[in-house]
Amino acid sequence: MQRMWELMRRWPLAALAVLTALQTAGALSARALWFSDEVRYADAYAELLRGHWLVLNLNGVAYPDKPPLYFWLLRALDAVTGVGDPAVFFLGAAVSGFLVLWAVLLWAKALRLQDDAGLMAGMVLLCTLFFAGLLHYSRMDMLFAALITASQAAFCAAFRTGNEAQRGRAAALAMLLAALATLTKGPLGLLFPIVTTLLFLSWRGRAREFFRKDMLPGLAVLLAVVFSWVAAAYVVEGPGFLRKIFYEQIFQRATKTFHHAEPWYFYLVAFPPCWLPWMLAPVALPLRRLVSAAFWRGLAQGRKNASPEADARAWLWISAASGLVLLSLLSGKVVVYILPQLPPLALLLALALRDGSLPWRRLWLATAALFLVLAAAASQGARFLPAPVAPDGGLPGAYAVAGGFAACAAGVFLLRRQEPRHVLLALALLMPAWVQPAARTLSPALDAIMSPKPQALVLQQYAKLGYTPLSHDIYQGIYSYYLGGVIRETWAFDMLDKAVAEEDVVLVIKKKRWDAWTERPAQVTKVFEQWMAGQTYYVAVSRRDGTPPPPPDACGPAE
Numbered sequence: 001m002q003r004m005w006e007l008m009r010r011w012p013l014a015a016l017a018v019l020t021a022l023q024t025a026g027a028l029s030a031r032a033l034w035f036s037d038e039v040r041y042a043d044a045y046a047e048l049l050r051g052h053w054l055v056l057n058l059n060g061v062a063y064p065d066k067p068p069l070y071f072w073l074l075r076a077l078d079a080v081t082g083v084g085d086p087a088v089f090f091l092g093a094a095v096s097g098f099l100v101l102w103a104v105l106l107w108a109k110a111l112r113l114q115d116d117a118g119l120m121a122g123m124v125l126l127c128t129l130f131f132a133g134l135l136h137y138s139r140m141d142m143l144f145a146a147l148i149t150a151s152q153a154a155f156c157a158a159f160r161t162g163n164e165a166q167r168g169r170a171a172a173l174a175m176l177l178a179a180l181a182t183l184t185k186g187p188l189g190l191l192f193p194i195v196t197t198l199l200f201l202s203w204r205g206r207a208r209e210f211f212r213k214d215m216l217p218g219l220a221v222l223l224a225v226v227f228s229w230v231a232a233a234y235v236v237e238g239p240g241f242l243r244k245i246f247y248e249q250i251f252q253r254a255t256k257t258f259h260h261a262e263p264w265y266f267y268l269v270a271f272p273p274c275w276l277p278w279m280l281a282p283v284a285l286p287l288r289r290l291v292s293a294a295f296w297r298g299l300a301q302g303r304k305n306a307s308p309e310a311d312a313r314a315w316l317w318i319s320a321a322s323g324l325v326l327l328s329l330l331s332g333k334v335v336v337y338i339l340p341q342l343p344p345l346a347l348l349l350a351l352a353l354r355d356g357s358l359p360w361r362r363l364w365l366a367t368a369a370l371f372l373v374l375a376a377a378a379s380q381g382a383r384f385l386p387a388p389v390a391p392d393g394g395l396p397g398a399y400a401v402a403g404g405f406a407a408c409a410a411g412v413f414l415l416r417r418q419e420p421r422h423v424l425l426a427l428a429l430l431m432p433a434w435v436q437p438a439a440r441t442l443s444p445a446l447d448a449i450m451s452p453k454p455q456a457l458v459l460q461q462y463a464k465l466g467y468t469p470l471s472h473d474i475y476q477g478i479y480s481y482y483l484g485g486v487i488r489e490t491w492a493f494d495m496l497d498k499a500v501a502e503e504d505v506v507l508v509i510k511k512k513r514w515d516a517w518t519e520r521p522a523q524v525t526k527v528f529e530q531w532m533a534g535q536t537y538y539v540a541v542s543r544r545d546g547t548p549p550p551p552p553d554a555c556g557p558a559e
Contacts, residue, residue: 096142397441404434
C-alpha cells in the first residue's frame with residue numbers, strides 16, 4: 001500500500017484522474033436523463049446545436065435561468081471526443097468533477113500545504129457519497145465548484161506573504177476564474193471567492209490590500225468577461241431579457257423566490273447527509289478544545305502572527321463557513337448549492353488525517369458501520385420504491401450495490417489500524433464497487449420513475465400522426481429534448497379547453513390537474529400513465545371530431 005501511495009504522491013493529478021475514471025467509466029450511456037434539470041439542460045444544449053449558443057433557449061424561447069459556459073464545455077467535449085448526446089452530458093459531469101479535484105490540488109499548493117495534502121483531499125471528495133453521486137448527474141454545479149475553488153487558489157497565491165510582486169497577475173487570474181464561474185451559474189461564482197478573501201484579509205488585519213491599485217487589472221478582466229456576455233445578450237434578446245436575469249433570476253431568487261424557498265436553517269439539516277461519511281469525523285477529533293478559553297485566546301492572539309499552516313486553516317475555515325452563511329441568507333435553497341463548500345472541508349480533513357496522534361480508528365469503525373447500514377438498506381431497496389420498476393417487483397442492481405457497500409465496510413474495518421492515508425486510499429479504490437453497479441444497473445432501472453422519456457416517446461408517436469403535443473402546468477422544457485422539438489405549454493384550463501376544441505392534441509398532464517379539470521371534454525382519453533418524481537402523470541389524446549384515438553401501440557415506433 002505504501003508503494004502505491006508513493007507513486008500516487010508523485011503523480012497526484014494522474015492518480016485522481018484514474019480514480020475518477022474508475023467511478024465513471026462505462027456509465028456514460030447507461031441511463032436516460034431524469035426529471036427535471038437533466039432534461040431541461042439537455043434541451044438547452046440541443047438548442048445550442050441549433051444555433052442558440054450565446055443566449056440559451058429552452059423549448060424554443062430564451063432561457064434566462066443559466067449562463068452558457070457549461071454548455072460551451074459540453075459542446076467542446078462533444079467536438080473533441082465525438083461521443084454526442086446524451087452521453088456527453090454524463091461525460092461533462094465526470095470531467096467537471098475531475099476539474100474540482102484538480103482545483104483542490106492547486107489550492108493545496110497555493111496554501112503551501114504538505115505535498116500529499118491535496119491528494120488526500122481529492123480522495124476525501126471521491127469517497128464522499130454526495131460527490132460520487134454528482135459525478136453521474138448532469139448539472140453545471142461541478143464546473144461551478146471547480147472554478148470557485150480555482151479562483152480561491154489564485155487569491156491565496158495573490159495575497160500570500162512574500163508574493164507581492166506577482167499579486168497583480170495572480171489577482172487577475174482569480175478574477176478571471178470568478179468571472180467564468182459567474183458565466184457558469186451566476187453571481188455566487190464571484191461572491192464566494194471575493195467574500196472569503198476579504199474576510200481572511202480582515203482576520204489578518206490586511207483588508208486594505210484588497211483595494212490597492214494592483215487589483216485594478218483583475219477588476220478590468222472581471223468586468224470585461226462578464227459584461228461582454230451581458231452586452232451580447234442585450235444585442236441578441238433586448239432589455240427585457242436582462243431584466244429577467246438581474247431582477248427575476250438574481251434579485252428575486254436571493255430575496256423572495258417563487259421557487260425552492262426554504263427557511264434559513266435549511267442547510268443545517270441538508271449539509272450532514274451531503275458530507276457522509278466524513279460527518280462522522282468528530283468521533284476522532286479533539287472537540288474539547290472548542291470549550292477551552294485558552295484555545296480561543298490563542299486563536300485571537302495568533303491571528304496577526306500566524307504560521308503558513310495556520311493561515312491555510314484560517315482561509316479554509318473562512319471559506320467553508322462564510323459560504324454556508326451566504327447560502328443560508330438567500331431565499332432560494334437547493335441541496336446541490338452546498339457543493340463549493342466541500343473542497344475547503346476536504347482540505348481541512350486532509351490536514352487532520354495527517355495527525356497520527358488522533359484516534360482515527362474510531363472514524364474508520366464508524367465509517368464501516370455506516371457502509372454496513374447502507375448495504376442493508378440497498379439490499380432492501382425495492383421495498384422503498386413508490387412504484388414498480390421491474391416486472392418482478394424488484395430493483396435491478398440493488399444486491400450488487402449492497403455488495404459494494406459491504407466491501408467498503410470490510411476494507412475500512414480490516415485496515416482501521418493502518419495509517420489514515422492508507423485507509424483513505426483503500427476506500428477510494430473500493431468506492432467503484434458500489435458506484436459502478438449503481439450507475440450501470442440500478443440507476444437505469446429507476447428511469448421508469450425518474451425520467452420523462454417514456455411519456456415523451458408516447459407524445460412523439462402521436463405527433464407523427466399529426467397530433468399537436470401539449471403539456472399542461474408542468475415545468476418548462478421537460479419533454480422537448482426527448483420529443484425532439486418544441487411542445488406547446490399551457491397553464492390555465494381555458495387555454496387547454498380551447499386547444500382541445502380546435503385541434504387534435506396529445507396532452508401530458510399531472511394526475512392532480514387531471515382530477516381538477518372538472519369540465520374535461522368527453523373525447524379526451526388517457527392512453528399512458530407514469531409515476532415520476534413524486535406524482536403521477538397522464539398522457540391523454542383528443543380528436544376534435546370526437547372519434548376515438550388509436551392506442552399507442554398502433555401509432556408506430558417512436559424515434
